[in-house]
């Protein structure tokens with residue numbers, strides 16, 4: 397059997413990682429400014445993480461959601477404290493798309509409505525409703541195009557008010573910072589007005605913090621810069637540092653109903669031990685603070701680099717927009733300078749490093765970028 401060929405691959409076989417570095421099968425070392433697509437939060441192969449999941453898999457890797465799982469309870473308690481939402485409840489699943497799928501489903505159960513407002517250029521995943529809420533017709537199959545979604549421009553509160561005033565919108569879903577869409581940031585004023593409008597019209601506000609959350613922007617969640625509290629927050633990527641896991645943080649206004657949501661693998665013992673190890677390292681190494689410090693340094697320094705049209709971002713979620721397509725630049729960074737970066741569309745280079753990136757590593761990246769520009 398061959399692999400189903402849906403990924404255009406770089407010709408690199410990564411076999412080892414440590415902190416913010418990875419190595420290929422030829423022994424070449426790379427600086428990782430991509431974090432495997434914002435997934436690596438505490439760094440590759442962190443010793444505490446390795447120890448925790450190794451011990452857990454040797455004890456109990458999995459049992460079903462029909463029995464008490466103390467690790468899930470510990471995770472809910474620890475995460476609630478770490479992010480400032482200890483009055484919310486946690487539902488655990490395995491991927492970002494599943495988190496958004498469940499959040500939208502719960503919003504619909506709660507309101508009895510079926511319409512959803514999403515934002516131009518949004519990315520929310522590739523399953524049923526999550527992909528319908530994603531503003532990219534190329535990945536919406538005919539079976540997913542069910543007319544639930546209205547896309548509106550980001551930061552246009554008048555357009556949002558007009559749509560919500562119709563009184564039939566179940567949920568608004570919005571990224572804390574748009575990732576795939578090119579590192580686009582909703583303004584604080586927009587989020588505050590959006591919060592107010594959702595409350596006024598009985599619409600559920602869902603913040604997708606799958607890429608922008610878990611400390612990446614220098615606060616636990618990007619929306620916390622605005623001070624709003626959404627009705628649901630979806631998380632994935634950094635929560636397990638590479639172990640597949642995701643969650644929906646659910647406000648107390650939602651009533652849990654036995655059997656309404658469920659999953660076989662979500663919140664399994666091994667996933668929870670990974671997520672608990674991640675939170676240990678966040679505390680011990682002050683990684684949210686580090687993302688703010690090193691991210692601000694990078695954002696400042698990148699403003700001085702010649703040849704970049706615009707630098708956008710918060711903390712360690714950074715987009716560099718160029719006049720011309722960045723495909724060649726990205727390949728040169730990878731093959732000549734041994735630096736992994738991401739992309740958004742054709743002209744934006746995206747930086748999503750592990751949150752443990754040091755000042756020296758940030759400086760090394762600037763030097764390497766200058767060499768290829």
Ligand SMILES: Cc1ncc(COP(=O)(O)O)c(C=O)c1O
Pocket residue numbers: 491492493494496519520521522571575576604605606607608632633
């Ligand atoms: C903002 C956002 N939401 C949802 C997803 C989907 O997550 P997953 O690929 O884990 O389903 C992603 C993935 O890139 C994302 O960036």
